[in-house]
Amino acid sequence: MPFQPVARPEDLTLFKNLSAEEIRSILNAARPQHLEAGEFYFLQDDPAEAFYILISGKVRLLQFTPDGQQTLLRIIVPVTPFGAVALAEDEVYPVSAQAVEPCAALVWGKTLLNQLLSRYPRLAVNAVKIMAEHVQEFQQRFTEIATQRVERRLARMILRLAHQTGVKTPQGVEVNLPLSRQDLAEMVGTTLYTVSRTLSQWESQGLIRAGRERILILHPHGLVKIAEEET
Amino acid sequence: MPFQPVARPEDLTLFKNLSAEEIRSILNAARPQHLEAGEFYFLQDDPAEAFYILISGKVRLLQFTPDGQQTLLRIIVPVTPFGAVALAEDEVYPVSAQAVEPCAALVWGKTLLNQLLSRYPRLAVNAVKIMAEHVQEFQQRFTEIATQRVERRLARMILRLAHQTGVKTPQGVEVNLPLSRQDLAEMVGTTLYTVSRTLSQWESQGLIRAGRERILILHPHGLVKIAEEET
DNA sequence: CCTCAAAGTTGCTCAGGAGCAAAGATAATG
DNA sequence: CATTATCTTTGCTCCTGAGCAACTTTGAGG
Numbered sequence: 001m002p003f004q005p006v007a008r009p010e011d012l013t014l015f016k017n018l019s020a021e022e023i024r025s026i027l028n029a030a031r032p033q034h035l036e037a038g039e040f041y042f043l044q045d046d047p048a049e050a051f052y053i054l055i056s057g058k059v060r061l062l063q064f065t066p067d068g069q070q071t072l073l074r075i076i077v078p079v080t081p082f083g084a085v086a087l088a089e090d091e092v093y094p095v096s097a098q099a100v101e102p103c104a105a106l107v108w109g110k111t112l113l114n115q116l117l118s119r120y121p122r123l124a125v126n127a128v129k130i131m132a133e134h135v136q137e138f139q140q141r142f143t144e145i146a147t148q149r150v151e152r153r154l155a156r157m158i159l160r161l162a163h164q165t166g167v168k169t170p171q172g173v174e175v176n177l178p179l180s181r182q183d184l185a186e187m188v189g190t191t192l193y194t195v196s197r198t199l200s201q202w203e204s205q206g207l208i209r210a211g212r213e214r215i216l217i218l219h220p221h222g223l224v225k226i227a228e229e230e231t
Numbered sequence: 232m233p234f235q236p237v238a239r240p241e242d243l244t245l246f247k248n249l250s251a252e253e254i255r256s257i258l259n260a261a262r263p264q265h266l267e268a269g270e271f272y273f274l275q276d277d278p279a280e281a282f283y284i285l286i287s288g289k290v291r292l293l294q295f296t297p298d299g300q301q302t303l304l305r306i307i308v309p310v311t312p313f314g315a316v317a318l319a320e321d322e323v324y325p326v327s328a329q330a331v332e333p334c335a336a337l338v339w340g341k342t343l344l345n346q347l348l349s350r351y352p353r354l355a356v357n358a359v360k361i362m363a364e365h366v367q368e369f370q371q372r373f374t375e376i377a378t379q380r381v382e383r384r385l386a387r388m389i390l391r392l393a394h395q396t397g398v399k400t401p402q403g404v405e406v407n408l409p410l411s412r413q414d415l416a417e418m419v420g421t422t423l424y425t426v427s428r429t430l431s432q433w434e435s436q437g438l439i440r441a442g443r444e445r446i447l448i449l450h451p452h453g454l455v456k457i458a459e460e461e462t
Numbered sequence: 463c464c465t466c467a468a469a470g471t472t473g474c475t476c477a478g479g480a481g482c483a484a485a486g487a488t489a490a491t492g
Numbered sequence: 493c494a495t496t497a498t499c500t501t502t503g504c505t506c507c508t509g510a511g512c513a514a515c516t517t518t519g520a521g522g
Contacts (some may be wrong), residue, residue, distance in 0.1 A: 013423065021419055024345065040434055041334065058418070063371075064373045065374060065375075065378050066459070069378040071373065071374045071377050073373070073374075074349055083306070084366075085363045085366075085367070087356070087359045088359060088360035088363040089360065091363065094366075094370055094371070095370065111342060115355055117355075118352055120349070121349055121352035122349075124348075124352055124355035124356050124359060125349075126359075127267075127355075128315075128318045128319060128358045128359055128362060129318070129319035131359055131365075131366060132316045132318065132319040132322065132362060134362075135315075135316075135325075135369065138323045138366060138369035138373055139296075139325055140325070141369075141373055142302065142304070142369055142372055142420075143296060143300075143302045143304075144296075144372050145373065145376050145406065146302050146304065146379060146419075148296070148378060148418070149508075149509090150508080150509070180468090180469065180470085181469075181470065181471095182469085183274045184486075186377075189376065190509075190510085191510055191511075192469090192470085193471085193509085193510075193511075193512090194508090194509055194510075196469095196470060196471060196472080197471080197472075197509095200372055201266040210470090211470095211518085212468090212469060212470070212517080212518055212519075213470095228297070246486075260490075305488085354519090379479080380478075380479090411498090411499065412499075412501095421479075421480085422479075422480055422502085423484095423500085425478090425479060425480075426503085427499095427500060427501055428479095428501080428502075430500095431500095431501070431502085442488085442499090443488055443489075443498090443499060443500070444488095444499075
């Protein structure tokens with residue numbers, strides 16, 4: 001058995017309004033691809049040749065600038081599609097996709113993808129919807145970084161991550177991702193120093209408990225307040 | 232004659248790989264909508280009920296934050312589609328679309344749009360491509376604002392605008408848009424003061440000539456250098 | 463259990479740029 | 493042509509957050 005099947009594919013936005021049979025045939029057309037931690041599904045500026053759905057593990061989407069800087073654009077968790085630029089023709093990947101832990105993904109090559117899109121028009125419509133969400137998210141994040149200060153951006157990001165991958169524990173919600181201070185800094189557009197200082201401050205206020213690549217939210221409401229309060 | 236027809240619709244990404252006849256029938260299904268300067272095609276948080284293509288004039292896409300701040304996300308020039316979120320279901324517009332001068336646009340309502348999308352699957356595929364470009368642009372701008380300083384971001388933005396709407400004059404390239412310092416500030420995520428200072432400095436270096444809501448680029452290469460040089 | 467590399471913390475310094483205020487330019491209007 | 497609203501410039505001050513350095517903590521591997 002080469003890969004974990006998708007549990008309830010009909011719940012995915014991508015497969016909405018497709019029959020179970022159609023979904024099965026689409027899934028069967030994919031090939032699985034496993035990666036070890038640190039390996040890349042694709043690199044920025046590579047020709048976009050495939051579209052992916054992550055089945056297990058976690059993937060980071062990184063963007064490099066010409067002068068060697070880096071930003072962490074998003075963390076992909078199961079079950080989410082990524083590499084959707086491959087749906088467009090003659091594009092290169094605008095980001096690199098790196099496995100942060102052992103990962104399994106379903107892969108559709110470009111030509112196959114085009115066949116599927118014309119055979120199942122709903123698929124294209126659903127893809128539009130997914131892309132629209134991404135556009136919205138990044139417009140929003142652009143506005144945030146342009147108008148809000150670091151503390152608020154960081155609070156929002158941690159809440160967002162908790163929402164995505166949060167795991168309830170007896171003490172609070174744990175962000176189930178190995179994220180260094182550097183990673184967080186890249187996500188909100190600041191430095192690891194400022195992240196470290198901010199987390200320390202929150203810890204002393206009893207809002208969170210911060211460990212090595214680990215964040216436990218003790219008092220979510222406090223973070224929400226920082227994320228939303230007008231100041 | 233209620234509106235200017237689209238000159239060469241087959242050149243638009245949206246209509247690629249559709250026959251002239253199909254394009255005609257799609258265009259005929261639209262209704263025209265004229266606005267005066269200052270009026271809005273739609274407002275942020277309104278239910279997304281229509282999709283637009285701008286035929287003449289210029290439209291600003293604005294995003295407001297809960298605390299009253301504002302960012303100028305993009306300027307739409309003819310012939311560009313906007314309001315593409317309407318392609319997705321049950322969404323609200325994430326931005327407001329304001330005419331900056333008298334405008335004409337073609338409008339397709341949501342239900343009509345869905346009919347067209349299922350009748351012409353290529354339309355959906357093309358829409359994905361357009362959305363993919365937008366995602367890329369905002370990912371890029373996010374990375375820029377997160378890693379680069381104001382001067383470079385401003386240089387890039389002005390070059391981008393010149394590329395979009397630049398008009399050649401005997402003295403140089405003029406950005407053919409009435410943009411205040413405030414507008415520019417919102418686009419690159421800074422304040423009108425910093426924009427004003429930066430433009431003044433460039434003017435004293437002979438790179439540009441800056442007027443009231445007017446920018447004339449005398450020495451494009453100088454700007455490119457600022458936009459790209461590693462410093 | 464010890465060692466070492468990687469991740470995190472925190473003090474200090476400094477600069478980019480925000481924000482206010484006051485004055486100057488520009489364009490629209492009567 | 494004068495008036496007024498709007499946009500722009502620029503001096504000044506102050507603060508957020510960047511960046512470096514030195515030190516501490518954590519966890520993986522021998």
